Amino acid sequence: MSVRECPPFMLDNALQFSHTLLKEILKTGDVVVDATMGNGHDTLFLSQCVGTTGKVYAFDIQESALVLTEKLLSAAQCPPNYQLFLAGHETVAQHLPPDTMLQGAIFNLGYLPQGDKTVVTQGSTTLVALKSLLACLAVGGRIVLVVYWGHPGGETEKEALLDFCQSLPQKIWHVACYNFINQKNQPPFTLCIERRR
Amino acid sequence: MSVRECPPFMLDNALQFSHTLLKEILKTGDVVVDATMGNGHDTLFLSQCVGTTGKVYAFDIQESALVLTEKLLSAAQCPPNYQLFLAGHETVAQHLPPDTMLQGAIFNLGYLPQGDKTVVTQGSTTLVALKSLLACLAVGGRIVLVVYWGHPGGETEKEALLDFCQSLPQKIWHVACYNFINQKNQPPFTLCIERRR
Numbered sequence: 566m567s568v569r570e571c572p573p574f575m576l577d578n579a580l581q582f583s584h585t586l587l588k589e590i591l592k593t594g595d596v597v598v599d600a601t602m603g604n605g606h607d608t609l610f611l612s613q614c615v616g617t618t619g620k621v622y623a624f625d626i627q628e629s630a631l632v633l634t635e636k637l638l639s640a641a642q643c644p645p646n647y648q649l650f651l652a653g654h655e656t657v658a659q660h661l662p663p664d665t666m667l668q669g670a671i672f673n674l675g676y677l678p679q680g681d682k683t684v685v686t687q688g689s690t691t692l693v694a695l696k697s698l699l700a701c702l703a704v705g706g707r708i709v710l711v712v713y714w715g716h717p718g719g720e721t722e723k724e725a726l727l728d729f730c731q732s733l734p735q736k737i738w739h740v741a742c743y744n745f746i747n748q749k750n751q752p753p754f755t756l757c758i759e760r761r762r
Numbered sequence: 763m764s765v766r767e768c769p770p771f772m773l774d775n776a777l778q779f780s781h782t783l784l785k786e787i788l789k790t791g792d793v794v795v796d797a798t799m800g801n802g803h804d805t806l807f808l809s810q811c812v813g814t815t816g817k818v819y820a821f822d823i824q825e826s827a828l829v830l831t832e833k834l835l836s837a838a839q840c841p842p843n844y845q846l847f848l849a850g851h852e853t854v855a856q857h858l859p860p861d862t863m864l865q866g867a868i869f870n871l872g873y874l875p876q877g878d879k880t881v882v883t884q885g886s887t888t889l890v891a892l893k894s895l896l897a898c899l900a901v902g903g904r905i906v907l908v909v910y911w912g913h914p915g916g917e918t919e920k921e922a923l924l925d926f927c928q929s930l931p932q933k934i935w936h937v938a939c940y941n942f943i944n945q946k947n948q949p950p951f952t953l954c955i956e957r958r959r
Contacts, residue, residue, distance in 0.1 A: 744939055745938055
């Protein structure tokens, strides 16, 4: 009878799973979007995934997010493969170069941890951004969303997002949902939209 | 602008994800259970995961399942690391050696493809089996269930299973659910129960 005191491998949480799903498909040279820059952890992750020949476009409406992200990526000695926009992600279509073909994008919905908790993503602008990104997603590309919805307004955004995702035609898109069903307090969950053709 | 005609990597479907979750944690020498032998594909997979020093206990109530499975594992030249029981999985506790510590188990709920479609798993016996297996699961071990529920009675079994899983205390268990939310016709989904402590 063997007992593992310290399990070597635990189930991915929602955030870890979002990275697992992108790591599976991203490669050097890919073009990707961080739709919610926040503290920059996803921007850093994406910069490392796509390498010197790739490109990361990252968006946030809070100047503090750009400052934190720039600091984080500089400290990690990332190559100059990223561009940070002080702009809402609903404007993504205006900022991407024409004919951009994306392999991936990530959203962290909710508020910026350690930031102003009254500044939260909103269903209406999230959906504009998501539709813009889907329109330039390559076949086999993935958009992942980590949905925090325990804050005021979070449930409305979640419902709008789920409604939209459920309506995506299954011949063109896979939409997978990964969540923990025995947790209290509205645990975050992960959505992944993949273009099949 | 690059186009991938043939994506190298697509999202795991429910069945593939069940294997991904077990592959992450299983190693040579582990003891595991296939609670629904069926055509033997999971038994084969488990036999290969745990190697010559491991052990697979597999259950089915249909003799044809044992015949198919024995044939499959022989053809694949599996080592004699498996034991097939012509018995319902609700009897698992009677068949495992005393003090067995499991690292993993798998269920494929529904009927045996290419088999008698009137023989289906039932919520009541599935739950007895699941509780027995949870009782001997090691810390870090996982029980995965692929839930097919499009057949008559499938929805009842699904609801009983979800009710039970949602009630598992989160301090001891993680319960993750992976499903496709834009598919018609009751697509199968994956549940994974992991012992945290």
